[in-house]
Amino acid sequence: MDLFNIITNQKEYWLVDQIKKENVGSNDYQKQFSSILNDWIEERIGYLSLLMDENQEEWLMSKGFEKISSIVEYIRSLDSLPDIDEEMDYHSLSEGSMSDQEFRLLYDRCRTGTLNKNKQQSMDKVMHAIETELGPNWRKHCYYFTKSDSLLGICIPHIEMGTNDEGRLFYFGVTPEFRGQGTGVNIHKIALHLLKNHFSAKNYVGSTDTSNQPMIKIFEQNGCQLRDRKGIYRIEKEN
Template identity: 60%
Template sequence: MNLFNIIKNKKEYWLVDQIKKEDVSRESYIRELTDILEDWDRLEIGYLSLLMDEQFESWLLEKNFGKISSIVEYTIDLKELQKTNNQMVSHSLAERLIDDHEYAELYEICRSGSANRNTKQPLAQVMSSLENELGPEWRKHCYYFLQDGAFAGISIPHIEIGTVDEGRLFYFGVVPELRGQGIGVQIHRVSLELLKQFQATYYVGSTDVNNTNMIKIFEKNGCELRHRKGIYKVVSGAHF
């Protein structure tokens, strides 16, 4: 039974996300996660980051996981999403109007001052992860947005690994000086339209429970709360 999505980055980390299903027992989740942990430990991967329902928290803490924070997941059906008259100018990195280094710098600016409590990966690792997780055409998913000719923000829409139609944003962010002006709502809305172009039929977005600005963006664009999960982390060498 496939109860977790897993993104594997060579020997550095695994990202594991619980797929919440109503008809699956607690024991089934624990059994499958135990198998995943045994494989991860045997391969001596650097660390494992887990998104999982907080009802499992006591069991996870017993297994030497540390809790980082909690996140909320929002979702929206994209099938009926209508294209808006949004005037935001967008380009993909694949258009080669800017280079990878410039995009990485913009990424770093957008994530500065974030309310999310999850530990930031080094930027070089982030850029490596883009190709690893999105494939050789990863630049087609890397968008940046302009307001009056200046950089306003970025988003990276893609289809979630292991699915055929679940839309996700690898990252979404607004430059600090434009936050609080409604720019985030516009960029997020365009990103939903891009996901529909990528053949996503629904979108799942998540953010830290303390990131009230991002939660407002979800809600203003019609997304509804789906789940709350904890973020947990365990490092190589922990004993289960």
């Protein structure tokens, strides 16, 4: 039984996310994760980032992990979605109207002043992760939003690894000058439509840092329900 999703970049990092299942005890999770951790140690990869129930925190600390933050996870069925803002335009990077470099710069603007406490990667690593995790058609996942020729923000919808219909956003962000105006709610709403209509998602799962109240409000305003809370833990390879 797989109790963790794992995304690996063989040279730089492993991203591990606990899959919570009924009737699975702490010992089972610890046993399986210990095997994952041992494999990571043998590979000597740069770092391992873990999302896991906070009731495992003491055990993780004893293994050398540092706690980065806590996140909340929200879920929403995509069966029935509210109408979107028809005045907001959106395009995928695959259409060719924006260059990869322009999208990269817009992404970097959107993450300026983030309230999330997780460590930011360089944009080189971010773009490499998008290409690696989303595959050769990654540009079809990268959307940017405009209104009256102003760049408002971006989203990167995809189907979660190991599932057929669980919609996720690799990233969602609003440019600093358009925050606090309802822009984020509208972009997120369109992102839900994209997940349903372009990627055949049945449900949406989103997460954010517990300190990111604006994002939590966006989840709630767009009908998402709180599902879970996890800690973010990180361990670096020994030199």
